[in-house]
Amino acid sequence: MTVVTATKRSAQGAPRADGALRPPDRGAWFLVLPALIPILVLSVGPLLYGITLAFTDAQSGRTEPTKWIGGLNFQDLLHDTLFWESFRIGLVWAVGVTVPQFLLALGLALLLDQDLRMRWLARALAIIPWAMPEVVVGVMWRLVYNPDAGVLNETLRDLGLGDGRDWLSGLGTALPAVIVVGVWAGMPQTTVALLAGLQNTPRELHEAAAMDGAGAWRRFWTVTWPTLRPVALAITALNLIWNFNSFALVYVLTSGGPGGRTRLPMLFAYEEAFRYGQFGYAAAMGCVMVAVISVLLALFLVGRLRGGDDA
C-alpha cells in the first residue's frame, strides 16, 4: 500500500488514502453493466422468483394459471416423511464425506509440506479427481464397485476375504459406498486449501519448538494448528454446504437407490420438479435447504471472525 501524501478529493469528495483503492466514479458503470445485467437476470432474479414459487401451486404442463397458496407447500413438507428421510440422508452424507475427507486431506497436506521426493507425482495425481467431470467419477466408481468385473471384489477374492458383494445395491452398503466416492472426489480441493494454510505457519517457530524438544504431535498442536484453524474452518463449512447440495455423483452411482437409501435432498427435489412436475413443492424444498445452509454459513462466518485472519 502506498500512501499518497497530497490528499486529493475526487468528484464525490471522498478523501484518497492510498493508491490501490480509489473511490467509485461514474465512469465505472460501463465496466460493470455487462456482468451486472446477466447476474441480475439469470441469478439474483431467478433466486427471488424461486422463493416466491414456493408459495404457489406451480406445476409443469398445466393450462390454468398458477395460484398463490401461502404456506401450504411447507405444511405438506412437514408431513412428508420421504422428504425428511432424504434430508437426514443428506446430512449423514454431508458430514460423512466432509469429516473423513478433512482428516485425510490434512494428512496429505502435511506430507506434501515436507520435502519428499515424489511430490511432483503426488501433485499430478492429486488433480485427477478435481479435473474430472463428476459424471465420469461416478462411472469410474461403478466400475470399481461392480460385483463381478470390479476391482474391489476381485481384490477381496484375492485376499481370501469372501466373494464381496454388490456394494451399490445393498441396503446397508449403498450409502457408505457413495460416501467413499464423495471423499475421493473432493480430496484435491480440501488438500490444496489446507496446504495454502500451512504456508502461513512460521518455520522458525517450528524449529524453535523442535530445539526445545517438543515432539511432532506437540509441534502440530502448538505451532501448526493455530495458524491453520481459520482455513480449516472455512473449507470445512464450504465442504458441508457443497456436499449437502451435491447431485451428479450420486445420480450416476445409484440414482438415489436402493429403496431411497441414497436419495439426497437434491435428487429428491429434482425428481419432484422434473419427473412429477411439482415446481412449487420442489421450490419449497429448496427453501428449506437454504434455511439449513444459512445456519451452516453462519457457523462459517463466526469461525472466520473468531479466527481473525482474513485468509
Next chain:
Amino acid sequence: MRTSTGGRVGQYAALLGYLVFLAFPFLWLVSTAFKSPRELGSLHPTWIPRDPTLDNFRQAFDEQPLLRAAGNSLLAALGAALIAVLIATPLAYVMARHRSRLSRAATGWVVVSQAFPLVLVIIPLFLVLKNLRLINSQAGLVMVYVVWALPFALWMLVGYVRAVPAELEEAAAVDGAGRLRTLVSVTAPLLTPGIVATGLFAFITAWNEFFFALVLLKTPEKQTLPVVLTHFIGAEGVADLGPLAAASFLATLPSLVVFAIIQRRITGGMMAGAVKS
C-alpha cells in the same frame, strides 16, 4: 526439518498409500476401456487387459452420438468461457480497484451463490428460458453457464488485478491517456495470463457440468457429453461397461489436459514449499 530415518520411511509409505488411493479408480477405468466383452464378463478381472482391444471405443460411437455430443460440449464450453471472461474482467477490475457498495454487493453475491441449492435456481430458470423459447438450445445453456462460472472467475480475476500495481495506471493517466486507453494499453496486457487461466477454468467447469444440461436439454442431438454418457446406463442401472468406460475415458481427456496446463495457477504454489520465505 530434521526427521529420523524411521519417520522418513513412514512418510513415504503414507504418501504411497495416498497415491494408490487417488490413482487406482482412474487406472481401472482405463483398463476397463480396453477389455474385450468376454473378459468383462469373466469373474476374475485383471489390471492389464488380457487381449487389449479398441472394440469398446467403436461400439461407444455406434451406440451414442458421441461426436455430436462432444461438439455440443465444446460449443457450450467455449461460448461460456469467452463471454464469462469478457464480462467478468471489467467487473473484477472495478471490484479490485474501488471500494464501493457495488463491490461489496458483488463480493457478497460471489459467496452466497456458491451456497444455494441449484434446484431453487433451476426451476425459475427453466420457466424463464421456456418463455424465451431457449429450452433445448445451446444459447440458453451458454447463458446459464456464463453466470454459473462468474463467481469463481471474478474471484480469480480480482486477485490478478490486485497484482497489477495501480501506479502504472496512474502514470499513464498523468501522461494524458484516457481511462479506456489506460485499461486497454496498460492494464490488459499485464492481465492476459490471468485472463487466459480464468477462461480455461471456466471452460472446464462448463465442459464437466451435468445438472443444468440434464434439465435444460431434452433431445439427444442437443445434449452435451456428460448427459449422453449417462445414456449408456440403462433404466435398471445395468450398464454396458466397456463402451461406457471407453466414452468416459475420452470425455475426461480434455479436462485433464486443460487442468494440467492451469493447475499451477489454481493451486497457487501448492508445492512450492521448498522455497518458502
